[in-house]
Amino acid sequence: MDRLTALQLFTRIVETGSFTRAADGLGIPRATATHAIKQLEASLTTRLLERSTRHVRPTLEGQSFYERCVFILDELCEAESSLRNVARSPGGPLRVDISGPQASRILLPRIAEFHQRYPRIELTVGCSDRLADLISEGIDCVIRAGTPRDSAMVARPLASMPQVICASPAYLSAHGTPSHPDELAEHQAVRFFSGNGTDYPFELYVDGQIKKLPAKGWMAVNDAESYGVCALQGCGLVQLPRYHVEDDLAAGRLVEVLAAWQSPPMAVTALYPDRRQLSARVRVFVDWARQVYEERFGARPQG
Numbered sequence: 645m646d647r648l649t650a651l652q653l654f655t656r657i658v659e660t661g662s663f664t665r666a667a668d669g670l671g672i673p674r675a676t677a678t679h680a681i682k683q684l685e686a687s688l689t690t691r692l693l694e695r696s697t698r699h700v701r702p703t704l705e706g707q708s709f710y711e712r713c714v715f716i717l718d719e720l721c722e723a724e725s726s727l728r729n730v731a732r733s734p735g736g737p738l739r740v741d742i743s744g745p746q747a748s749r750i751l752l753p754r755i756a757e758f759h760q761r762y763p764r765i766e767l768t769v770g771c772s773d774r775l776a777d778l779i780s781e782g783i784d785c786v787i788r789a790g791t792p793r794d795s796a797m798v799a800r801p802l803a804s805m806p807q808v809i810c811a812s813p814a815y816l817s818a819h820g821t822p823s824h825p826d827e828l829a830e831h832q833a834v835r836f837f838s839g840n841g842t843d844y845p846f847e848l849y850v851d852g853q854i855k856k857l858p859a860k861g862w863m864a865v866n867d868a869e870s871y872g873v874c875a876l877q878g879c880g881l882v883q884l885p886r887y888h889v890e891d892d893l894a895a896g897r898l899v900e901v902l903a904a905w906q907s908p909p910m911a912v913t914a915l916y917p918d919r920r921q922l923s924a925r926v927r928v929f930v931d932w933a934r935q936v937y938e939e940r941f942g943a944r945p946q947g
Contacts (some may be wrong), residue, residue: 740783
């Protein structure tokens with residue numbers, strides 16, 4: 645195995661924590677991967693990886709070497725890209741993960757435009773709301789609603805989506821319609837929770853300030869599509885981006901409540917690992933996605 649391939653293999657082992665996954669990703673036998681790393685360590689006279697029955701982790705020297713390898717490989721990739729004019733016509737695999745409703749209602753209806761503009765990119769789209777480990781799962785970019793919490797990622801704002809609080813006519817007929825934000829505590833809500841189990845409260849501007857209003861409820865979900873379905877089924881009040889339910893509101897299947905109090909907009913952000921911030925494939929996809937969001941929701945306010 646040549647030195648460049650060995651460095652690529654080493655970085656993949658560190659990122660995935662597995663000889664097997666790294667070897668599969670490069671299309672080589674695991675035994676070949678093991679032998680190549682042994683040769684690399686012998687040539688450097690330094691142990692790079694700590695191996696156990698369940699985990700593979702870099703040593704202190706291995707972590708330092710990994711960071712230099714990432715820099716060298718990225719520089720080499722950029723150099724090759726410039727020579728092949730890839731910056732204007734990037735190609736190769738690109739794996740992204742997007743919240744289901746945003747994928748099906750905002751980006752995928754226009755994905756043919758992206759392919760027409762960048763026909764050499766091979767796109768894989770996962771649809772979820774979960775917190776993904778981008779590096780270990782080999783994901784290049786995620787698009788998420790809400791305020792990013794992972795400071796290790798590069799965050800690029802895409803849009804601010806108007807929100808609405810609403811419920812089904814059946815729920816409102818049975819439980820009444822709240823006339824003031826303080827009445828939310830007396831109502832049932834469909835609770836939305838994150839990967840760490842935290843429930844998201846309702847939020848409204850009250851007297852010029854954002855007020856958080858926790859609400860009880862017998863139903864909880866962690867998926868945006870399920871959240872809307874539960875509202876349609878009369879499970880309780882929900883607060884979500886208006887685009888998600890605009891057809892249901894127009895048809896009367898859902899009814900907006902507390903319209904006199906504005907909901908704060910929901911941010912949408914593209915996140916990607918710091919070391920991939922110069923990737924041409926990621927850059928053009930995020931640029932295209934930002935254009936789509938701006939055409940749908942308007943330019944995101946600065947600051």
